[in-house]
Amino acid sequence: MTTEQQHASLDVVLVRPRNPLNIGAAARACANFGFTRLTVVDPYDPTWRAACSAVDAEFLLASARLTSTLAEAVATATLVLGTGSVDRRKSEQPVVALPALAPVVAQELAGAGRVALVFGSEKHGLTREDLAWCHQLVAIPTSPLQPSMNLGQSVAVCLYELATRVPAFAGDNHILPADTAASLPAPDPADTHPVMQDLDRLASLIEETMAAARYSPASMRAANEHDLRLALRRMAFTRHDMRRALGLFRRILWRIGH
Amino acid sequence: MTTEQQHASLDVVLVRPRNPLNIGAAARACANFGFTRLTVVDPYDPTWRAACSAVDAEFLLASARLTSTLAEAVATATLVLGTGSVDRRKSEQPVVALPALAPVVAQELAGAGRVALVFGSEKHGLTREDLAWCHQLVAIPTSPLQPSMNLGQSVAVCLYELATRVPAFAGDNHILPADTAASLPAPDPADTHPVMQDLDRLASLIEETMAAARYSPASMRAANEHDLRLALRRMAFTRHDMRRALGLFRRILWRIGH
Known part of the structure; x- marks a missing residue:
């Protein structure tokens, strides 16, 4: 039927x-x-x-x-x-x-x-x-x-x-089944997750910025870096977001340095 | 509750x-x-x-x-x-x-x-x-x-x-449970989502930082702000992350200003 x-x-x-x-x-x-x-x-x-x-x-x-x-x-x-x-x-x-x-x-x-x-x-x-x-x-x-x-x-x-x-x-193709989560169209590559090395590059830049801005005492640095790494992995960065964030922190570092 | x-x-x-x-x-x-x-x-x-x-x-x-x-x-x-x-x-x-x-x-x-x-x-x-x-x-x-x-x-x-x-x-006595799912464990308050007004505060700080660092031409500002708002909502900030991020950007702004 x-x-x-x-x-x-x-x-x-x-x-x-x-x-x-x-x-x-x-x-x-x-x-x-x-x-x-x-x-x-x-x-x-x-x-x-x-x-x-x-x-x-x-x-x-x-x-x-x-x-x-x-x-x-x-x-x-x-x-x-x-x-x-x-x-x-x-x-x-x-x-x-x-x-x-x-x-x-x-x-x-x-x-x-x-x-x-x-x-x-x-x-x-x-x-x-x-x-x-x-x-x-x-x-x-x-x-x-x-x-x-x-x-x-x-x-x-x-x-x-x-x-x-x-x-x-x-089962009709236009009504999504209840139990399976929405099957979505394939995401734009810009929407996919960045590779881990980009996350680490961003983490390094933020750490440098924290140091340059004297965000916290040196004794807190290791703990902050740990938390930062965890937080960045939890956040659903897309590749596009990642490019923006890298660009922003490079710019901030450059400004603080001048 | x-x-x-x-x-x-x-x-x-x-x-x-x-x-x-x-x-x-x-x-x-x-x-x-x-x-x-x-x-x-x-x-x-x-x-x-x-x-x-x-x-x-x-x-x-x-x-x-x-x-x-x-x-x-x-x-x-x-x-x-x-x-x-x-x-x-x-x-x-x-x-x-x-x-x-x-x-x-x-x-x-x-x-x-x-x-x-x-x-x-x-x-x-x-x-x-x-x-x-x-x-x-x-x-x-x-x-x-x-x-x-x-x-x-x-x-x-x-x-x-x-x-x-x-x-x-x-669970209310007049609404019949459809299928009683197991009650979820209460997460640590620090792991819960921040309220929207904190996200907006962070967005404003980042926008100020972008402007102060001359991150992009003024003509791009509206588009950047739109993208930023989307990106911040997509990221799974905890309340704890939020406090850190607010503190960092306040510090960056202060440094750029001096």
């Missing part, structure tokens, strides 16, 4: 959104994380028209699907996940915390399943009736002082988690 | 936001994930007033800090992280993918450090000038077809990642 098909096997479903900005924000989050299937259930009609006419949203919403019921929206899914904040309700479904969701989704996709991720309206979230269509409830861990998230932000957070931590999604 | 104090050791910094809705959304994301420190740098003035007068935003923005420069906003931070999408620019800073960021932040907090997470304006993100204040660039992995995220959504995604995957934040 290709990545495109994998990304297509997740449906983002918005139930009765009221605010056109939130529909646009949800569509943008889908596009940001490479998900292509957005379904809007029973939108407040002026909202839908406003969302569709918003700048830039046309492209994002053109392929969105409209349904009148949640049942219809999730009809072809094999796993339906409702979203909410943990403490909003006593759930009748099993609750999985968002940071622990990836393996659940990965397993479903491995079995050629289809996953629907369902978001409720801004005011009330998913109703008990909506939740009856859900196998599990995904809890975004939020502070008890402000548990309720903005709709567009909660869509973004959920899709970020899945795009980076479900291997089938993260 | 209690969780509240830990949450207080991360600053969210918005640079020149234009849209009041985005300021409100960023403030809400902070509250959702238990972060209490929000700084807004040089907001477009009508924007700031509109954001503050928006429904529900008063409570969230009441404790926000306003500064006129990014330098001021990050003055007491020990690690400054810029945010952006990977492919927007060839970075002059090391890039870390957001899913790999938690250990970096955890280590900084273990050393009693303060982290600033910096977001650029809606239109252009962080400028090259802004990025010169950053040690590292955090890349949110997004699709090349739609790499640019909404400001409020990118704040939410970053704070979700840190709130759930940095043990010091996730």
Whole structure:
């Protein structure tokens, strides 16, 4: 199965959104994380028209699907996940915390399943009736002082988690896998570390400068030189930095000498 | 250290936001994930007033800090992280993918450090000038077809990642730990990062030294200062190194002056 098909096997479903900005924000989050299937259930009609006419949203919403019921929206899914904040309700479904969701989704996709991720309206979230269509409830861990998230932000957070931590999604070449550190383009040679002999040359110049400027008493010299050598190795000099530093200390020595 | 104090050791910094809705959304994301420190740098003035007068935003923005420069906003931070999408620019800073960021932040907090997470304006993100204040660039992995995220959504995604995957934040009873990493040993205070204002003090001293030593023509000064700021942030100065370096350059300046 290709990545495109994998990304297509997740449906983002918005139930009765009221605010056109939130529909646009949800569509943008889908596009940001490479998900292509957005379904809007029973939108407040002026909202839908406003969302569709918003700048830039046309492209994002053109392929969105409209349904009148949640049942219809999730009809072809094999796993339906409702979203909410943990403490909003006593759930009748099993609750999985968002940071622990990836393996659940990965397993479903491995079995050629289809996953629907369902978001409720801004005011009330998913109703008990909506939740009856859900196998599990995904809890975004939020502070008890402000548990309720903005709709567009909660869509973004959920899709970020899945795009980076479900291997089938993260394997796409443009989404960096979570566990491996960012694989970066090969650095410019000027950005690579200087050879050790340049570090030692710099250390010598700084020592000479310290002596010329009478930075410390002679009795401290050995200890200072030791610390300096350690410090220079710890610092991530590039070759470019090294050339600058050598030039600067040569110049300083010349000035002090005149 | 209690969780509240830990949450207080991360600053969210918005640079020149234009849209009041985005300021409100960023403030809400902070509250959702238990972060209490929000700084807004040089907001477009009508924007700031509109954001503050928006429904529900008063409570969230009441404790926000306003500064006129990014330098001021990050003055007491020990690690400054810029945010952006990977492919927007060839970075002059090391890039870390957001899913790999938690250990970096955890280590900084273990050393009693303060982290600033910096977001650029809606239109252009962080400028090259802004990025010169950053040690590292955090890349949110997004699709090349739609790499640019909404400001409020990118704040939410970053704070979700840190709130759930940095043990010091996730340890709070309401945020479920993603995978409990071993607690890091506390480093020697002398080995921890210096605060930004010390780095800036050193940068100023070196600039003065360059001028006093006539290191380069005046026409090169701005470029040199930019490079110097980048280089100092890349180098892993400890507080101890910093004291030495400040002392040395003060001494050099004094010698050149006599």
